[in-house]
Amino acid sequence: MQGYLWFIGKRALQMLAVIFCGISATFLVTHLSPIDPVEQVLGRLSSRANLSPEAILATREALNDLFGTGAPILEQYVNFWTRLVRGDLGPSLMAFPTPAMDIVMRAMPWTLGLLVSATLITFVIGNLLGALAGYNQNNRFFKLFGILAMGVQPIPYYVVAFILLIIFGFLWPVLPISGGFAMDVTPGYNWPFISSVLQHAILPTFSVVLVGFGGWFIGMRALVSNVINDDYVTYAELAGVKKSTIVGGYVIRNAVVPQLTALALTLGGVFSGTVITEQVFNYPGLGSLLIDAVNAGDYSLVLAVSTVSITAVAVAIFIVDLLHPLLDPRVKTE
Amino acid sequence: MDRRSFMLGTAAGALLISAKGLAFAQEAEGTSPDLAQFPRNETVIVHNPEGVIRNPAWFNPWVVGAGNGTSNGLHNLTTDTLWFIDPDAGVEGASENAVYNSLADGPWEYNADFTEMTVKLKQGITWSDGVGFTAADVVYTVEKQKATPGTPYNGAFTAQVKTVEAPDDYTVHFVLNKPNSRFHALFSVRWTAAWIMPKHVMEAQEDILKFDNNPPVSLGPYTLHSFDPNGTWYIWEKRADWDKTALGMVGEPKPRFIIYRNNISTDNRLIEIRNGNLDMVHDLTPEGTFSVVQQDPQIQGWFPGFPYAHPDPTLVMAIPNHQNPKFQDKRVRWALALMLDARAMSMASYRGAATLSAISVPPTGTHPRDYHGPLQQFLTDYEIDTGTSKVKPYDPTIGMQIAEMVRPQFGEAVPTDETAIRNAFGYGWWKQNIPAAEELLTAAGFTKSGNQWMMPDGQPFAFEVMVPQEGVVNRLGVIIAQTWAQNGIQATAQVDSDTWGRQRVGDYEVNIAWAVETWGGHPDLSFFLDSYHSAYVAEPGASQPDRNWMRWKDPRLDEIIEKIRGIDFNDPKGIEYGTDFVKLHLEEMPNIPIMAYNVFSIQSNKYWTGWPNADNNYANPVTNWSNGRYIFTQITPVA
Numbered sequence: 001m002q003g004y005l006w007f008i009g010k011r012a013l014q015m016l017a018v019i020f021c022g023i024s025a026t027f028l029v030t031h032l033s034p035i036d037p038v039e040q041v042l043g044r045l046s047s048r049a050n051l052s053p054e055a056i057l058a059t060r061e062a063l064n065d066l067f068g069t070g071a072p073i074l075e076q077y078v079n080f081w082t083r084l085v086r087g088d089l090g091p092s093l094m095a096f097p098t099p100a101m102d103i104v105m106r107a108m109p110w111t112l113g114l115l116v117s118a119t120l121i122t123f124v125i126g127n128l129l130g131a132l133a134g135y136n137q138n139n140r141f142f143k144l145f146g147i148l149a150m151g152v153q154p155i156p157y158y159v160v161a162f163i164l165l166i167i168f169g170f171l172w173p174v175l176p177i178s179g180g181f182a183m184d185v186t187p188g189y190n191w192p193f194i195s196s197v198l199q200h201a202i203l204p205t206f207s208v209v210l211v212g213f214g215g216w217f218i219g220m221r222a223l224v225s226n227v228i229n230d231d232y233v234t235y236a237e238l239a240g241v242k243k244s245t246i247v248g249g250y251v252i253r254n255a256v257v258p259q260l261t262a263l264a265l266t267l268g269g270v271f272s273g274t275v276i277t278e279q280v281f282n283y284p285g286l287g288s289l290l291i292d293a294v295n296a297g298d299y300s301l302v303l304a305v306s307t308v309s310i311t312a313v314a315v316a317i318f319i320v321d322l323l324h325p326l327l328d329p330r331v332k333t334e
Numbered sequence: 335m336d337r338r339s340f341m342l343g344t345a346a347g348a349l350l351i352s353a354k355g356l357a358f359a360q361e362a363e364g365t366s367p368d369l370a371q372f373p374r375n376e377t378v379i380v381h382n383p384e385g386v387i388r389n390p391a392w393f394n395p396w397v398v399g400a401g402n403g404t405s406n407g408l409h410n411l412t413t414d415t416l417w418f419i420d421p422d423a424g425v426e427g428a429s430e431n432a433v434y435n436s437l438a439d440g441p442w443e444y445n446a447d448f449t450e451m452t453v454k455l456k457q458g459i460t461w462s463d464g465v466g467f468t469a470a471d472v473v474y475t476v477e478k479q480k481a482t483p484g485t486p487y488n489g490a491f492t493a494q495v496k497t498v499e500a501p502d503d504y505t506v507h508f509v510l511n512k513p514n515s516r517f518h519a520l521f522s523v524r525w526t527a528a529w530i531m532p533k534h535v536m537e538a539q540e541d542i543l544k545f546d547n548n549p550p551v552s553l554g555p556y557t558l559h560s561f562d563p564n565g566t567w568y569i570w571e572k573r574a575d576w577d578k579t580a581l582g583m584v585g586e587p588k589p590r591f592i593i594y595r596n597n598i599s600t601d602n603r604l605i606e607i608r609n610g611n612l613d614m615v616h617d618l619t620p621e622g623t624f625s626v627v628q629q630d631p632q633i634q635g636w637f638p639g640f641p642y643a644h645p646d647p648t649l650v651m652a653i654p655n656h657q658n659p660k661f662q663d664k665r666v667r668w669a670l671a672l673m674l675d676a677r678a679m680s681m682a683s684y685r686g687a688a689t690l691s692a693i694s695v696p697p698t699g700t701h702p703r704d705y706h707g708p709l710q711q712f713l714t715d716y717e718i719d720t721g722t723s724k725v726k727p728y729d730p731t732i733g734m735q736i737a738e739m740v741r742p743q744f745g746e747a748v749p750t751d752e753t754a755i756r757n758a759f760g761y762g763w764w765k766q767n768i769p770a771a772e773e774l775l776t777a778a779g780f781t782k783s784g785n786q787w788m789m790p791d792g793q794p795f796a797f798e799v800m801v802p803q804e805g806v807v808n809r810l811g812v813i814i815a816q817t818w819a820q821n822g823i824q825a826t827a828q829v830d831s832d833t834w835g836r837q838r839v840g841d842y843e844v845n846i847a848w849a850v851e852t853w854g855g856h857p858d859l860s861f862f863l864d865s866y867h868s869a870y871v872a873e874p875g876a877s878q879p880d881r882n883w884m885r886w887k888d889p890r891l892d893e894i895i896e897k898i899r900g901i902d903f904n905d906p907k908g909i910e911y912g913t914d915f916v917k918l919h920l921e922e923m924p925n926i927p928i929m930a931y932n933v934f935s936i937q938s939n940k941y942w943t944g945w946p947n948a949d950n951n952y953a954n955p956v957t958n959w960s961n962g963r964y965i966f967t968q969i970t971p972v973a
Contacts, residue, residue: 035835039877041398043838046865047851047880048526049519051490053869056879059489063398066484096398096484097543098389106388106564162601170605178602179566186366187563282597284386284564292385297835 008322015318022310026303027080031073035297037093038063067093069299080303089304094296100304103289108308110180111285114201115277116267118208123263125209126216131252133217134224145217153214161207161280168203176200178282204281216259223255230254257324264320265313367560367569374610374941375971378589380957381603382406382596383616387565393558394547395529396478396485396536404526405958406561406568407594412462412552413529413960414580416453416472416521417442420961421647421699421854422951425968428584431904432700432855433522434964436580437467437530437553439504442518444902449513453521455504460578462552465534469500474533476508484543487528490520515899516860524853524861525959554963555579555587568594585967589942592966607633607938614937614945614965616957620685620806623934624744632939636955637758637948639747640740641687644955645698645930647854649691650807652799652814652926653837653845653884657874660789660797660843667923668718669774673821674814676732676763677739679928683810686740688929690733690760694919695912696930697760699854699951704909705916706761713762716920718770721777725770733759757948760929768821787822796824797843802833810928811846837883840874848931849883854954858903859912867895886924894918944969 041063046056064070068079068090083090089104091097126149133142152160169177176182181196227233228251236246275287286305293301387403395409416438424432435441439454459467476498479485494517496509510517520528532551539545549558555576559569570592576582598606604622606612608630618626623642627633635642652670654661661667680688691697692713695705713728737755741748749755772782779790787795799818801811811827818825825844830836837845851862865879868887872878878885898911935955937945946953946965953965 034839034841035832039835039838042877043834043880045398045486045489048524049487049490049528051879052493054493055489057489058492062483062488066398092388095389095392098392103388107386110564165601165605169602170608173605173609177605178598180564183562183567184366184369279599280601282386282566282599282602284566284597288386288597289388292388295831 004325007325011318011321015314018314018317019311022314023084023303023307024077026306026310027077030299030302031076033297035294036069037067037297037299038069040297041093066096084307089307090300092293092298092301092304094293094298094301100298100300103301104286104304104308107284107286107289110283111278111287113197114204114283114285115208117201118205119212119263119266121205122209122212123216123259123266126213127220127252127256127259129213130217130220131224131247131255134221134255135228135247135251137225146221149214149217152210153218155211157207157211158276158280160211161204161277164203164207164210165280175203177203180284200281204277204283207280208277219262220255220259223258224251227251227255260323261320264316267312267316372569372591372593375973376590377593378591378942378966378969379593379595379611379613380407381598381606381612381615382568382594383958384596386597390561390563390565391548392546393550394542394545396531397543398484398486403565403568403596405594406596407556407570407592408550408568409526409529409960410554410958410963411556411570411592412550412554412558414553415523415527415529416455417518418523418961418964419853419856420952420964421524421852421954421959422946423700424855425584425952425964428964429855431857432853434584434961436523437472438521441904444515444517447513448515448517448900449510451508451510451517453506453508455506456580456583457504458578459553459580460575461532461534462557462573462575463535465532465551467530467553468503469506470503471530471533472506473498473500474537475528475531478531478536478542479528482542487520490528494520513899515902516864518903519860523960524851525961553579555582556592559591566595566597570594581963581967584964587963587966588969588971589966607936610938610940612938613940613942614935614955614957616933616935618934618936620687620934623936624685624687626936628747630938633936634939634945634947635934635936636946637749639749640744641684641689641758641932642936643684643687643689643932643934645689645696646933646956647696647698647701647852648848648931649694649696649850649927650810650846650848650929650931651694651850652928653847653849654925655840655843655845655883656885656887656924657840658797658843660795663778664922665721665774665778666780667926669771669778670818670823671764671923671926672727672767672771672774673823674764674817674926674928675766676729676928677736678817679810679813680736680759681739682813683806684929684932686736687932688736688760689758689932690736690763690929691927692728692761692763693916694850694925694927695859695916696850696852696854698930699852700857701852701854702757702761704857705912709913709916710761712917718774720770720773722773723770725767727764727767727770728762729765730762732763732765733761763928771821782822785822786824794824795822796826798828799825799844799846800828800830800833800836800842801846803829803831806932807846814846834880838877838880840872840876840878840883840885845883847883849881849925850927851881856903857909857912858898859908859915860898860903863895863898863912863915866891868892884925886922888918888922888924890918891915939972941972942969943972 038060042060089100092100092103129145133146136142165177168175176199180200185192185196187193233250236250275291278285278287290305382405384405393408414437418434418436420432437455439456443452455469476491476495479487480491482488494510496511498508500506535551536542555573556570557573559571561568572590600619603615604618604626607615627635627642636644654667676690680686689697695701697706714730716728717724717726733755736759737748749758775787781788789795799811799815801808815825815827836842837847852859853861862881866882870878871885871887894911894915901907933956946955954962
């Protein structure tokens with residue numbers, strides 16, 4: 001047990017180091033970027049009204065003071081970390097003066113709800129079917145699934161999403177195509193809201209599942225194909241152990257470890273990798289928020305999304321690291 | 335801790351974190367409307383081109399960034415200022431030369447040297463909370479913004495206004511720091527302007543930069559009904575006392591409710607207007623528009639037939655960087671123009687639905703009347719000396735040629751009347767004339783090695799053409815680069831996601847974008863031309879206002895701009911000076927004007943009718959331009 005705690009401590013330190021380096025790198029990239037938020041705002045103002053050169057100068061100085069962008073970069077960096085440890089990432093510059101973290105927190109549940117559940121559904125279906133296909137290699141049904149998985153996987157995501165949009169939004173308009181929930185429901189723990197959220201999530205979830213399950217399926221089938229030749233599986237079969245126990249208790253459990261690592265990375269990536277889904281279905285999550293923030297040169301918001309994303313990836317990897325020795329005794333903690 | 339308890343603990347922790355996140359989202363503000371209370375004959379649904387509004391409960395447009403959501407009905411329905419100028423003709427009887435007196439009771443009044451401006455205000459206007467609108471609101475708006483960095487007009491008012499006072503409740507008197515005949519433009523809406531603040535509300539706030547103004551006290555005929563806490567829709571309801579607003583004095587806005595829906599992708603808005611869930615859509619692709627208007631007779635574009643699109647008062651062009659030695663010789667710039675093929679550019683970018691312009695004034699609003707029509711003979715006679723020969727480059731038939739090119743596909747939708755074709759496809763453009771272009775390059779000291787043009791210093795004539803990531807301008811930039819490359823110039827299209835940032839600091843060689851924006855409905859060119867003055871041109875790498883991206887400096891240009899600054903906005907001499915600018919531009923060809931930035935804004939006649947169009951061009955149909963508010967006084971429910 002002591003060894004395991006020592007293992008947790010080491011991994012936790014690594015995780016903190018990764019978070020610190022990742023956030024610092026993002027800070028540098030955003031602040032060294034040629035996109036200047038003050039110039040973005042100035043551009044918007046001067047494109048809508050004729051401002052004299054003096055007016056432009058005065059506005060630039062005022063905005064630099066207001067946004068804190070006039071200070072030397074080192075000073076900005078120290079101020080950033082000082083605020084971050086208090087959970088404050090400063091005001092969003094494109095939605096000034098709303099705190100950037102408020103905006104991120106408003107978008108995050110949508111991304112978590114949609115993409116995490118879609119990813120988990122995809123993971124479970126893909127791996128379960130992949131395991132069964134790997135174990136029953138001559139079964140026609142699973143062979144058909146293999147062909148389907150191989151066929152669907154290379155289709156670009158946006159093509160699948162667009163086809164679903166046309167079928168269920170236009171030709172047979174039975175599902176909502178846009179947004180997170182309907183206009184006439186009040187957000188909260190009430191059934192109309194929950195059912196509306198579920199309804200709005202059907203098409204995006206379906207599109208993610210349809211495209212994503214192939215990868216898990218093919219990966220798991222290959223892993224299981226190796227595992228079923230191991231001695232303990234042959235021994236279990238000869239000993240008359242039930243088939244479901246062999247598949248669930250021995251085969252999947254041993255084959256799933258590398259898949260879990262991939263799952264952790266996929267879930268971590270959800271925080272920044274949701275752009276296309278959210279764009280196609282106008283979902284109000286973190287992906288479209290990040291795009292808006294980059295386009296507007298909104299340092300604070302980019303940093304807020306990135307901080308959440310980096311932390312999520314690091315924590316996901318940390319959890320998988322902790323799970324490995326528990327799931328697979330062959331993995332040593334020392 | 336055993337394996338099982340560890341995993342249970344981890345799962346429980348994850349659930350707690352998720353639950354906390356969901357709980358946060360549910361604490362957001364906003365109310366849900368009962369959709370049964372919005373009958374379609376009382377409700378107009380408008381597409382707002384903004385994405386998700388990230389701080390949806392923010393309604394204070396007097397903070398830079400304007401709280402992010404502005405075209406959600408906030409500036410269209412609840413704000414007001416002294417004057418409006420529509421890019422199109424304006425409502426007959428309510429506007430003159432497309433200029434509306436909104437809160438002002440008449441035009442601006444300057445003293446002789448334009449150092450003072452006096453405004454008379456309309457009487458009988460009230461804020462939605464019943465407080466009367468007076469000159470004190472205007473004075474407060476200027477003084478408060480002067481005193482508050484972080485407000486959008488802080489710089490403008492600080493630099494330009496010496497004093498502002500109200501001699502009486504309905505008169506405002508400005509004293510300016512120096513002569514400025516276009517000071518009124520700060521209070522004249524083209525897209526937006528200095529909105530007047532409710533003094534009685536704002537003066538009660540300790541810090542107006544932190545004030546969300548929710549719900550906003552309205553100076554327009556609508557007030558906030560409800561909104562989406564996730565920032566994708568807003569509903570506005572007509573005030574009972576709508577007639578006590580400046581817009582109400584033009585006519586009664588007919589819809590009782592106006593719903594603005596945002597964050598709708600191009601494909602989705604096409605589906606939604608077909609499904610009857612939108613009445614006005616801001617923008618579609620050319621292909622999407624052609625498809626929807628052909629399939630649904632209730633949906634209309636600007637023109638009754640092809641090309642359907644509304645020509646915005648902006649002009650897409652090829653913009654060489656004058657601070658780059660490659661483009662400092664006007665013969666080179668003219669050679670680049672004469673290498674281009676208008677038909678290919680029109681077909682590649684807009685599938686033929688482009689309104690071409692050979693001159694540096696967009697062919698929209700009143701400009702065909704004021705500039706394009708009167709200059710036709712001049713353009714037809716216009717001659718260029720290539721150094722070897724003299725050529726007349728203008729071709730007044732190109733619009734007709736493009737109409738014939740698209741006729742096989744679009745049939746009767748393409749107009750046959752010559753005037754209609756000119757209005758829709760433009761008055762003409764330059765003939766592609768490769769020999770003349772080559773003569774110009776040769777005269778400029780260029781030589782040809784094989785099929786490659788070499789610059790006078792012996793280096794290949796090679797440059798990058800910066801184009802945006804997508805849309806018609808992307809397609810246009812690619813065909814332009816290809817055409818130049820086919821004719822011996824190493825031009826390569828360079829797609830960039832930050833074209834605005836780069837053009838602002840002059841970080842490009844040739845840029846495909848617009849550098850001209852006009853009022854559209856009024857012949858005055860100051861909206862873009864004033865910032866073409868050399869005083870604005872910055873050193874390479876430094877920011878400039880969002881115009882004159884080519885960084886063109888010319889004493890003759892300054893002289894014209896200063897002449898325009900020296901006359902009143904409505905002085906007929908304005909067209910004369912504007913024409914002088916057009917002629918100087920032709921001589922120098924500092925950038926190559928190509929076509930209006932046509933916008934495929936469409937409307938559905940399923941529930942509402944009376945929308946503006948090319949035959950009844952009373953308003954700009956683009957949904958996020960605030961002067962579009964006049965549309966609501968003109969439309970009527972179908973049943």
